[in-house]
Amino acid sequence: xxxxxxxxxxxxxxxxxxxxxxxxxxxxxxxxxxxxxxxxxxxxxxxxxxxxxxxxxxxxxxxxxxxxxxxxxxxxxxxxxxxxxxxxxxxxxxxxxxxxxxxxxxxxxxxxxxxxxxxxxxxxxxxxxxxxxxxxxxxxxxxxxxxxxxxxxxxxxxxxxxxxxxxxxxxxxxxxxxxxxxxxxxxxxxxxxxxxxxxxxxxxxxxxxxxxxxxxxxxxxxxxxxxxxxxxxxxxxxxxxxxxxxxxxxxxxxxxxxxxxxxxxxxxxxxxxxxxxxxxxxxxxxxxxxxxxxxxxxxxxxxxxxxxxxxxxxxxxxxxxxxxxxxxxx
Amino acid sequence: xxxxxxxxxxxxxxxxxxxxxxxxxxxxxxxxxxxxxxxxxxxxxxxxxxxxxxxxxxxxxxxxxxxxxxxxxxxxxxxxxxxxxxxxxxxxxxxxxxxxxxxxxxxxxxxxxxxxxxxxxxxxxxxxxxxxxxxxxxxxxxxxxxxxxxxxxxxxxxxxxxxxxxxxxxxxxxxxxxxxxxxxxxxxxxxxxxxxxxxxxxxxxxxxxxxxxxxxxxxxxxxxxxxxxxxxxxxxxxxxxxxxxxxxxxxxxxxxxxxxxxxxxxxxxxxxxxxxxxxxxxxxxxxxxxxxxxxxxxxxxxxxxxxxxxxxxxxxx
Numbered sequence: 001x002x003x004x005x006x007x008x009x010x011x012x013x014x015x016x017x018x019x020x021x022x023x024x025x026x027x028x029x030x031x032x033x034x035x036x037x038x039x040x041x042x043x044x045x046x047x048x049x050x051x052x053x054x055x056x057x058x059x060x061x062x063x064x065x066x067x068x069x070x071x072x073x074x075x076x077x078x079x080x081x082x083x084x085x086x087x088x089x090x091x092x093x094x095x096x097x098x099x100x101x102x103x104x105x106x107x108x109x110x111x112x113x114x115x116x117x118x119x120x121x122x123x124x125x126x127x128x129x130x131x132x133x134x135x136x137x138x139x140x141x142x143x144x145x146x147x148x149x150x151x152x153x154x155x156x157x158x159x160x161x162x163x164x165x166x167x168x169x170x171x172x173x174x175x176x177x178x179x180x181x182x183x184x185x186x187x188x189x190x191x192x193x194x195x196x197x198x199x200x201x202x203x204x205x206x207x208x209x210x211x212x213x214x215x216x217x218x219x220x221x222x223x224x225x226x227x228x229x230x231x232x233x234x235x236x237x238x239x240x241x242x243x244x245x246x247x248x249x250x251x252x253x254x255x256x257x258x259x260x261x262x263x264x265x266x267x268x269x270x271x272x273x274x275x276x277x278x279x280x281x282x283x284x285x286x287x288x289x290x291x292x293x294x295x296x297x298x299x300x301x302x303x304x305x306x307x308x309x310x311x312x313x314x315x316x317x318x319x320x321x322x323x324x325x326x327x328x329x330x
Numbered sequence: 331x332x333x334x335x336x337x338x339x340x341x342x343x344x345x346x347x348x349x350x351x352x353x354x355x356x357x358x359x360x361x362x363x364x365x366x367x368x369x370x371x372x373x374x375x376x377x378x379x380x381x382x383x384x385x386x387x388x389x390x391x392x393x394x395x396x397x398x399x400x401x402x403x404x405x406x407x408x409x410x411x412x413x414x415x416x417x418x419x420x421x422x423x424x425x426x427x428x429x430x431x432x433x434x435x436x437x438x439x440x441x442x443x444x445x446x447x448x449x450x451x452x453x454x455x456x457x458x459x460x461x462x463x464x465x466x467x468x469x470x471x472x473x474x475x476x477x478x479x480x481x482x483x484x485x486x487x488x489x490x491x492x493x494x495x496x497x498x499x500x501x502x503x504x505x506x507x508x509x510x511x512x513x514x515x516x517x518x519x520x521x522x523x524x525x526x527x528x529x530x531x532x533x534x535x536x537x538x539x540x541x542x543x544x545x546x547x548x549x550x551x552x553x554x555x556x557x558x559x560x561x562x563x564x565x566x567x568x569x570x571x572x573x574x575x576x577x578x579x580x581x582x583x584x585x586x587x588x589x590x591x592x593x594x595x596x597x598x599x600x601x602x603x604x605x606x607x608x609x610x611x612x613x614x615x616x617x618x619x620x621x622x623x624x625x626x627x628x629x630x631x632x633x634x635x636x637x638x639x640x641x642x643x644x645x646x647x
Contacts, residue, residue: 063494141633
């Protein structure tokens with residue numbers, strides 16, 4: 001970045017400078033200035049983007065590739081510099097491991113349970129927030145507050161609320177005549193509970209994103225829909241939703257990426273890397289953590305990481321195809 | 331443009347919009363000039379005043395958003411025994427300070443808060459600086475392969491952090507950086523979202539003539555950045571800084587692996603609490619409250635700007 005300042009003077013110019021008269025000197029100085037200027041204009045953009053790419057290469061791209069390399073080796077946590085080639089064995093082991101399929105299924109179920117209600121509620125909330133409201137900023141800030149709460153803090157609180165014996169949720173259920181639920185030990189109940197933490201943290205955030213997109217919808221569309229006799233619900237369905245399609249797709253992609261990596265909530269919900277006594281809410285992220293840092297198999301952990309990456313790529317491609325199909329039909 | 335809008339308004343006034351007529355009538359009493367009323371009907375479904383049901387639902391969701399936090403504070407002000415009784419407490423007790431002190435000492439929350447402030451602050455500063463530089467280049471400068479490089483930046487947002495954990499762990503083991511803060515700072519120094527965010531802002535906010543004028547005056551590019559780009563970018567830089575600070579404060583996966591309870595960030599300390607480091611539930615809640623409080627204060631002070639930032643990033647992203 002600072003190279004434009006310290007750039008050495010071109011030799012030829014310097015020679016001309018010593019030989020020339022005052023006028024020449026001025027002119028050559030000007031020329032030198034212009035040349036430096038051009039050099040500066042040409043290379044400074046690269047200097048400005050370089051920090052990002054250098055850091056990304058060092059802490060994003062290189063680790064990504066190296067994880068792929070490590071996934072083909074046996075690497076122990078205790079001696080990570082010693083790598084033993086095993087080819088695809090980590091991957092084939094993975095496919096034979098019931099816990100892998102369990103984690104994959106849990107990740108999928110929790111992903112659906114958390115993403116679908118979250119985005120639907122966010123859409124509805126955004127619609128309500130788009131009305132003329134008294135204290136609209138209060139509502140917006142309040143709904144974004146869960147986003148400021150860390151995964152750890154949120155999960156600790158929810159774990160207490162979902163407590164079997166003294167939790168507030170079971171107490172409330174008892175009031176309406178439902179027996180105590182052992183949230184943590186049941187498969188469905190624990191997955192619902194974990195999903196509810198995700199929903200709590202992200203619904204407001206997504207609502208604000210939808211709200212921003214809704215505010216960008218031109219008034220004319222609503223006006224002509226109203227002229228055609230569409231009521232509010234029909235306007236929402238036939239004007240708002242189609243206008244929001246790119247935003248909705250964007251939030252679906254982001255939420256899916258988030259759901260695939262789900263880690264903190266299931267780790268702290270039960271407080272262990274197994275994701276419950278019978279692994280009933282162990283996600284892929286948690287399974288990776290267990291394999292790497294509790295079974296000391298970094299090679300296998302790398303194989304899980306790459307499997308997650310491949311799943312994300314498939315999801316990305318599917319999204320892209322759906323987006324293309326939708327664009328064609330409309 | 332003008333006549334058509336007027337025509338449309340007139341037409342809208344002639345045919346009252348279905349389902350909106352009641353609201354319009356209620357909100358504009360007989361005395362108001364008719365023009366105002368027609369405008370409301372014209373923009374049906376958009377700028378309607380909210381009814382009672384809308385307020386009711388919004389208040390319900392607000393309560394749902396805030397209640398877990400409020401209850402954290404309530405539980406933190408009780409003691410372990412009270413939390414093992416039904417019905418659960420709904421109002422504050424007198425143990426808040428005791429529990430906070432215990433959490434501060436036993437769960438290392440004091441050190442954790444200090445560490446996290448340093449980590450998140452450094453990450454926010456460097457992200458804002460590098461994102462502004464790169465965002466400015468992508469928004470206003472001409473260079474080869476610009477579009478391809480910008481696409482690459484966006485593509486990097488897809489890469490999940492799990493993919494770098496193993497090699498990063500091997501690297502810090504080699505460098506003997508385990509438990510040191512630079513191990514969690516360095517991997518987060520730049521951020522693709524930030525670059526994109528600044529680019530989108532500067533494309534519109536920074537007049538190209540301003541840069542050209544400065545260049546004609548003989549200013550070199552660093553001078554331009556300092557005297558032209560930074561002043562214009564300042565509001566967006568502030569918002570990006572706050573968003574990054576929140577994200578860095580709450581970063582979970584990598585710090586858990588790179589740090590231990592001896593030198594924790596807030597999230598590492600809270601994980602320790604959750605894994606039974608301290609058996610007292612009210613102390614755990616006090617720890618959670620301590621770890622969240624700084625961000626809640628920030629939200630109370632800058633909530634408007636943060637909300638604006640989230641919405642801004644959304645429209646353009």
